[in-house]
Amino acid sequence: MRILVTGGAGFIGSEYVRMLLGASGRHTPEVSAMTPTRLTVLDALTYSGNPANLDPVRDDPRLHFVQGDIRHAELVDRLVPGHDVIVHFAAESHVDRSIAGATPFVTTNVLGTQTLLDAALRHGVRRFVHVSTDEVYGSIAEGSWTERWPLAPNSPYSASKAGSDLLALAFHRTHGMDVVVTRCSNNYGPYQYPEKVIPLFVTNLLDAGTVPLYGDGGNVRDWLHVHDHCRGIALVQQRGRAGEIYHIGGGTELTNKELTARLLDACGAGWDRVVAVPDRKGHDRRYSLDITKIQTELGYAPSIPFDTGLADTVRWYREHRSWWEPLKTAAAG
Structure with missing residues (x-):
């Protein structure tokens, strides 16, 4: 199987690449039936893409890295032929940055996805896996969203992702392309760029x-x-039904204050280190995904308890200063 992974040097995409190539450090039975013969990573290496994320698989002969932008149609058209599957992670994804300036979110997330879909259709790619987010639904006061819930995004980021989701599904309905869409809850773990809440707080x-x-x-x-997110994507890549959406959740809902308390405890710090700041514009109050569909159809269940995963994540950042310190220094400068 020949797989093209866009955004494969980013946080989630690189975990998927390491997992497929057997270097995630965790046993992943979902991957056994889909080991790639060739895995191409296409990544623009913007601020959050990091070649060091692929160091554990750097010498794997199956890995082929291409630095490039999904918006560049000529490059994409040269790269897509010969691949059986595209797993599309590449996106601008930080809400605060989208509030400050929406243009790169629209051009990358919407036009970039359209460029990939056009090439996949033209060259007969067997399956297109589009990775999205729960933020496309807006906010929910109680209960949980099912895959049939109407979209109501509240930030430029989530609006751009909703647009890309609809484009991907339209290619299935219009052209009969084998497209599947996943929507996940908030991810955490190693190699996450330290602007997101958990690595920002920990570092x-x-x-x-x-x-x-x-x-x-x-x-x-x-x-x-x-890692659980990537396991869910692997299941959808293998056995998800064309034209369908699948939710991938973790099952641990926390307020930001509760999360902060856990991070303070994990780092041996007190509440004197917390600074109250004005709320973000359009800040969604609550997200909650119903994961019944992926559980019943594909047998997915999260495998890493939050307390265990958080402790492992804090330990990883504690032990990998050489990975995150240059990123924070560059961001500050």
């Missing part, structure tokens, strides 16, 4: 710094270890 606390808490800290998120 700040390890450096004896402070951490910001938005508003009243009552916003609720469901936390999913990146």
